[in-house]
Amino acid sequence: MALETDTMTKDPILKVEHLSMRFGGLMAINDLSFEAYRGDITALIGPNGAGKTTVFNCVTGFYKPTMGMITMRQKAGKEYLLERMSDYEVNRDAKVARTFQNIRLFSGLTVLENLLVAQHNKLMLASGYTILGLLGFPTYKAAVGESIERAKYWLDKANLTDRADDPAGDLPYGAQRRLEIARAMCTGPEFLCLDEPAAGLNPRESLALNELLRGIRKDTDTSILLIEHDMSVVMEISDHVVVLEYGQKISDGNPDFVKHDPKVIAAYLGVEDVEVEEVIEQIAEITPGDTH
Amino acid sequence: MANISQTNVVVSNNLMARALREAFYAGLVALGLFVLFVGLKTDQNILNELVLVQRWGLLAIFVAIAMVGRFLTVAYIRPWFEARKAAKAAAPTVEREAGFVARNFSLLALIALVIYPPVMVALFGFQGSLKWVDNFGIQILIYVMLAWGLNIVVGLAGLLDLGYVAFYAVGAYSYALLSSYLGLSFWLLLPIAGVLAAAWGTILGFPVLRLKGDYLAIVTLAFGEIIRLVLINWTEVTKGTFGISGIAKASVFGIWSFDVSAANNFAKVFGLPMSSAYYKIFLFYLALALCMLAAFVTIRLRRMPIGRAWEALREDEIACRSLGINTVTTKLTAFATGAMFGGIAGSFFAVRQGFVSPESFVFLESAIILAIVVLGGMGSLVGIAVAATVMIGGTELLREMDFLKQIFGPEFTPELYRMLIFGLAMIVVMVWKPRGFVGSREPTAFLRERKSVSGSFTKEGHG
Secondary structure, eight states, rough: OOOHHHHHHEEEEEEEEEEEEEEEEEEEEEEEEEEEEOOOOOEOOOOOTTSSSHHHHHTSSSSOOOOEEEEOOOHHHHHHGGGGSOOHHHTTTTTTTESSSOOOOOTTHHHHHHHHHHHHHHHEEEEEEETTHHTTHHHHHEEEEEEHHHHHHHHHHHHHHTTTTBBBGSSOOHHHHHHHHHHHTTTOOOOEEEEEETTTHHHHHHHHHHHHHHHHHSSSOOOEEEOOOOOOHHHOOOOOOEEEEEEEEEEOOOHHHTTHHHHHHHHHOOOOGGGGHHHHHHHHSSSTTTOO | HHHHHHHHHHHHHHHHHHHHHHHHHHHHHHHHHHHIIIIIIEEEEEOOOOOEEOHHHHHHHHHHHHHHHHIIIIIIIIIHHHHHHHHHHHHHHOOOOOHHHHHHHHHHHHHHHHHHHHHHHHHHEEEEEOOOOOOIIIIIHHHHHHHHHIIIIIISSSSOOOEEEHHHHHHHHHHHHHHHHHOHHHHHHHHHHHHHHHHHHOOOOHHHTTTTTTHHHHHHHHHHHHHHHHHOHHHHHHHHGEEEEEEOOOBBBTTTTOOOTTTHHHHTTTOOOTTTTTHHHHHHHHHHHHHHHHHHHHHHHHHHHHHHHHHHHOOOHHHHTTOOHHHHHHHHHHHHHHHHHHHHHHHHHHHHHSSEGGGGHHHHHHHHHHHHHHHOOTHHHHHHHHHHHIIIIIHHHTTOOHHHHHHOOOTTGGGGHHHHHHHHHHHHHHHHHHOOOOSSSSOOOOOOOOOOOTTSSSOOOOO
């Protein structure tokens, strides 16, 4: 199974090549290369401080990497070099959306308004950069109706329709997480980056989140990149896992492969470099025939 | 039964005893505080010698006020508040249906404004109505318009602007200079003043876009001062501190003029007795129309994507960028739109005064406009209009309080206490309603029902 998917020629949507990010004397990411495939849920995992969020911020344009190339290839074949674009262009032109580790909703706006703000660029165009809209042109009204329909679709998906007219800050934590994802989806992305979407959720909220993510993969052609600490979420929903430690990639493959990679186990459990061989042997003893 | 009444008597006796005791202490404290400040006064006699004047009577009044005040507070006011609080907690919370006035407040206020000048004329006659229409009506409307303009920058986009008066000055001087040098008409210059102010808003916007919060406030403050100093020092054009006088009056769309010498003078055409009241009443309706235009545009803009982006910017700028919103242009449009309203209000101010000088555009004006926006409730048009009426109308009203002269002596000028009362009123309102008169915000779109968003969820912005 693992071999099959690896040998299949997959279509990469995001290609990260030789990415490095330096903060003063700290090398947060060091020569990282990986690919995310179209239609997949790719998970980026690693111990605390491994540089996962930094990779995210580089991909979404919030940081300018010191070195390296990040290529986003849209379905139509158009390629964007994300490291050269500013943060809002990454969303507007390259169609890469993101969420944040600490939720960033517009808390004083209602849930529906949050989803309408996400469709800003489309509505801006429809309102003739506000001028036609101010004069009450029908094209703008039609566009608003369409946007509300789209917002309704995602409200339904995120199970938030009942709270549509409440302020976003009034929602419980799990619902805020789902709203943030719904808001990102309202921008119509081809690639969605989620920074620890399950952090702080209780098991039931976690389940609702998994359902939402699976729904996104099934019903839209949006590919997902996610950072997650909760291994149950990672192993259950991701198709492809990239493991970081100290800003370098230590493993890359399907969840099963990564789970048994001695380097990953060493990174998470923490062993000396010289003991890595021992760990490999131990794993071989415990699970014969499952090593790659 | 007897027991209960007995305990009641005991409790009230206890309360009275405590009140008297506390009143005594308060009197002691007051005596200690005021004995040197009030009881004794140094004065110069005819020989220029320093003598000590003793004012024991006044001191006694001060101490008595403190004692009686403390007694009343402890014995009556505090128990009353506690009883009310307990009654409120005990009573079930019933959703009160808003009254007719509350529901139609904007419409009623508009009707009242439309009939305001005729009512004033009917009450005080043409000459007597001047003060009420001009000092109260027009001045308040100018501040309402200014505050609504600043509301876009501070209330909606959350950008703290302490130099808003700069755009007011740009508008006023645009009209004053272009009409004196080029002889252009008011109706042409009104939009031009708005456009020029908007251009200056954009020019200010560019360098300050990278700044946030306190830093932004300081730079905008500096910008306001720069404009004022340029107006003072560029004497060849602006005539410096002398200001520009004899600014042309506005006309009714060029049909009727208000110049006394003109052939198409309004009063002459209609065969009315000469009075400056017609012009003031005309200006009042013009100001009202401009305010309505500003309100209409603001309400429409809030429902446009740009308006939502402004509010989103106030809530979270980083999230805005992650959604593909260009925050640079969004901030610039907020600055430019706010500045445009300021410029239009400025050119109206110039035409009303007939005279502009840099003295009208000091920092205090910026502070007053900002105070109106904050007191009214950031983002709320109705709240801001009420705040402007209370603040500007209230301070104007002080000039009318002649009866105070009978109490405090003929030298007493109540308007000198303007700023003191202004400050006190602000403190009271901020304690009583920390989010301003209207603290909640109306959502711009809804699926099922329009619920206003409580002020505790909205943010003030940080850039």
